[in-house]
Amino acid sequence: MTMELVFIPSPGIGHLRSTVELAKQLVNGDERLSITVIIIPRSSGGDASDFAQISSFFTPSQDRLRHETISVADNPTGERLPTQVYIANQKPQVRDAVAKLLDPNSPSSPPRLAGFVIDMFCISMMDVADEFGVPTYMVYTSNAAFLGFSLHLQKMYDEKKLDTSELSESVNELEIPCLTRPYPVECLPYIFVSKEWLPLFLAQARNFRKMKGILSLWFGVPMVTWPLYAEQKVNAFEMVDELGLAVEIRKFIRGDLLEGVMETVTAEDLERAIRRVMEEDSDVRNRVNEVAEKCHVALMDGGSSKAALRKFIQDVLENVVV
Structure with missing residues (x-):
């Protein structure tokens, strides 16, 4: 049985791209892991080019890396909401998407949920992870x-x-x-x-x-x-x-x-x-x-980045709810 991580990036290509790249590193690092990235559309709704670009981040050959775009909740006032408030309003839709992923009546055997990996602006999704009884890790997109x-x-x-x-x-x-x-x-x-x-x-x-852990991203x-x-x-x-x-x-x-x-x-x-x-x-x-x-050294086998990635994977697998 595969161990499933649910990734929730903040709306916006910049945050999404780095999150997907991290997810690719994880599924390539251990065949026991699979990842579903839940896409929250921008509050403006985006356009066809947005969805085409999102799809380009994922390839059919990566069967253990998938994405699911949710339908966002209506905003009766029509006013632009702060990012954190807008994302918090999507908790019911995210909850439904995760429940569907774990549905025992689905044609394929459902995975075992290992945890949520959320963007720094998606902190409210920790509440949804708590409902499913799994730990929350954070992707910190600043330094x-x-x-x-x-x-x-x-x-x-x-x-x-x-x-x-x-x-x-x-x-x-x-x-x-x-x-x-x-x-x-x-x-x-x-x-x-x-x-x-x-x-x-x-x-x-x-x-x-x-958080159960924080993944800091750095580049120079x-x-x-x-x-x-x-x-x-x-x-x-x-x-x-x-x-x-x-x-x-x-x-x-x-x-x-x-x-x-x-x-x-x-x-x-x-x-x-x-x-x-x-x-x-x-x-x-x-x-x-x-x-x-x-x-360059950090990204090589035996480097600090590779070692940190393996340590994270090990932590995820050891904390899977039985």
Whole structure:
């Protein structure tokens, strides 16, 4: 009997593509696993090109990797809902899709459900996994630095009442355990200084701690950073100041698209940064080459990435409900 994992990515090709690639690695890593990816359509409904692109991610030869697109719940108000709220509204449809997958009366022998693997914006689906009595794992589509950043701010808020939306002007830097140097307060992402967004991300971080495991995805290429919204300022700090893998357009770019205010970046700023990252034998390019080699080693047999994948598969198989 195969052990079934249910993957639930967030709507959007970017999240879906990386999730499917991870699923392929898992089914290729152990023939006892099969995976069904439940597709939640975008709130706008998408179009034919969306569905054609989704189908292209899956090939008939991969009989242990399937996808199921659900019909989304009606939105009576017609207003655009926050992603987390929109996804939470689809829990009944996801529940029905999983129940159909496990139907004992189906023509083929139903698989044994091993767990849910959900996107970082699909935390509400943990409730559905609990109903089926299986563990939930999370695919974290941002980087490990921002994960540590979020968990630390949530802990400080809950234990010491540190509210980053109310920091005094005397606080210039924050000590974040996952970073080697203090993080400048003026570079805090808008989601952490907004009274509207902060509670949402603190609640999300609390739920991260309830997961059976977290799969962090990472990748490194030379780049010029231009943070616009969400966690991108933390990403830029990590890439430029922590890892030395990127060049910033300007040290601090103020504003955030989520806030509706964004500082203008000039053509001169952009040209200066691109010239720096293109310099032959520059520190950034040399550092990127070093990390690229480490990435290749990690993906080889015996590398850290392969070892982590095997450890995850073993954990899934050992925790299957009998």
